[in-house]
Amino acid sequence: MACTTILIGKKASYDGSTIIARNEDSSNGTFDPKRTVVVTPEEQPRHYRSVLSHVEIELPDNPQRYTAVPNALLDEGIWGEAGFNEAQVAMSATETLTTNERVLGADPLVTLVPAKGKPGEEGYEPEVPGGIGEEDFLTIVLPYVSSAREGVKRLGELLETYGTYEMNGTAFSDADEVWWIESVGGHHWIARRVPDEAYVTMPNQLGIDDFDLDDAMGAQRDYMCSADLREWMAANYLDLTLSDADLGLAGSEEGAVCADGVHTRFNPREAFGSHTGRDHVYNTCRAWMMQRTLNPSDAWDGPDAEWGPESDDIPWCRVPERKLTIEDVKDVLSSHYDGTPFDPYGNLGTEAERRRFRSIGINRNNHLAVLQLRPYAPAATRCVQWMAYGSNAFNTLAPFFAQVGDMPAYLRDTTGHVTTENFYWANRIIAAIADPHFNDNVNTIDNYRERTMAFGQRVLRETDATVAALAEVGAGTAEVEGVLEEANQRVADELREETDKLLDKVLYTSSMLMKNSFSLSDH
Incomplete structure (x- = not known):
């Protein structure tokens, strides 16, 4: 599912809130009507079966109430997408990510294998379910966690146990922390805490560009990962880092590369991600536009620009030039390259330039959910779920308190x-x-x-x-x-x-x- 995400640490936001926000965009040629609902413990399934992958999961018997933004039409499953639970944990799921052939060869995606023939017939082979995916994530994770870290750990355990049929990025936040987890292949994953003073931009491309394996395998202050990530990377030669230690240069960091050949600090975007021509017209350009808006003093245009719309090394996170607001979030997630030659509604570029890059505010935005945790507000009003539906270039964003028993019919009762x-x-x-x-x-x-x-x-x-x-x-x-x-x-x-x-x-x-x-x- 095509999407665009922005994450904001509490020191980078205008009021000390943690903020996670994402456009859910339907695939090309489709439009998915959305609803905003409250799911009670009585409505939450105890035995879950995915519509797309047919995977079956037994869920705990103590779910919390939570909000969600499911599809109005359930022919492809729930697709809960974004919400808060009673413990005031927010979850946004998911940002579809890219990967590469080396990763998929080392840990293949877990896809549904349909049955062959019929039971009792010669040569019959039963169906093999696939793994979990965006359809499932919110429903099987959010009701059961009490912090952003717990959200990462529960989703990570489910990925290791059931696998996934797609590469995805998922955000969790509570009043103190914002975490981002990316699936890597069928069963592996990495996660990084967003620095409090920074924001993160994520198009549909594996994003984390710096990872501390020692921390992930130890104290987990700012990083987490699947238990065997180091061994798996070593066995499949996935670390592409070329450090001073590799080159035998003086002054290289002691212990920068382990005995198994994996560096304690490496770039996951290089190891697990992609840098294709499609990324340049579909993904990197969106990160460029968001950061161009939020850090406008940098050189973004012309021959002296440090980063252009096709740059593969646009930072995953950075400190903004000023504190960021809800209006800033709406602005960047509605962008169609306003003020550049690439604006399809503009007159600065040629016709080819105006159609060159994929807009953020695109015709097939399903919804935008901005999940804001306000630490200064009374406990009952801290969780605010800002909602927009449809193409963000033409809509507005409205706030709704999440600690409620029901949502207004105007947002809840969408049908086909x-x-x-x-x-x-x-x-x-x-x-x-x-x-x-x-x-x-x-x-x-x-x-x-x-x-x-x-x-x-x-x-x-x-x-x-x-x-x-x-x-x-x-x-x-x-x-x-x-x-x-x-x-x-x-x-x-x-x-x-x-x-x-x-x-x-x-x-x-x-x-x-x-x-x-x-x-x-x-x-």
Whole structure:
């Protein structure tokens, strides 16, 4: 599944929050309607069976309540994607990643093997289930963890036990830490903690570019990995590091390379990832645009640029030039190379340049979930799930409290039926109408986004104050949840009203610009 991710450590965010955010994009030629729901322990399966891979897993009997953004149509499974649990752990799953032939030869992906023939017939071979994948991750992990680190460990154990049929990256956060885990081959994985002062940009490409094996195998302060990663890498000659120690140069770090030939510090992107022509038009260009936006003082353009849109060495994480906001997240995850020759709506480049690179805010964005953990807020209001549906170049982002028993119908009740009665389809319709006349509609859309996001921020602030006052008088959990659900409904009602107004405006503007228009009237 094509996606784009940004992760923000608590010292890099504007208010000390940890923030993990990701666009879920459908595959080319498909569109997957999305819902935002709360899953209760009673609704959580105890025996899980994947629709795509047919793998079957027995789940623990003590799930937490959690939020999720599943598909409205379940023909390919749940695809829960993003949410918070009751322990205030956030999970975003997944970012599909690339790999290389050496990795796949050393640890093949675990794919479904259909049955051959029928039972009782000569030569019958039963079906062999595949591993776990994006369809499954959130459902089988998020309800059972109490910290971001626990999320990494549980997912890692499941990957080692069942394998996977695809390379994926997954984010976890709690109030203190943000972690990123990448699957490597069928059963192996690596994980790195995002530095508190940094942000991470992730297109659909294996991203981690520096790894400390000693820490991962020992204290696990900032790194974790599958138990046999070092031995597996050594047996399959996967470490491509060429260090001073290899070259016999003076001053090389003692112990930089182990007896088995694997360096204690290596670049996973080189060892496990890919650098293909497809990456340059589909992946690296997105990381370039996000970092170009968030660190604008660097040289990003022209012959003196340190990194260009096709550079293979764009850093996985870096310190921003200023603290980052929710608006910054929405901006970079809506980007279509605005202000560059590569903008499909722009006029700076040639027609070929404007179609050269894959946009971040693309037509097949399914949803954007921004998971914010606010350490200063009352405990009940710390977890905020900002949601957008449809193509991000044409939509807005609205906040919803996650510690609730239900979500507003405007976001929850999406079906396969096209209608303006819910947020998903309303956004899809607006995007399709506005796209052919983008420059005529963009100011209207920008104003809509500013109004709705400002309203959302206001509701957060007011609800924090209300919940803090309730805590002082000893209000119960049910009363507090009722306040949060009322706040969520207030946001949804405003969102619906503003979205309906936007639809009216872009419909009028685009209708007036139709090719069959004619200025001479009968009257």
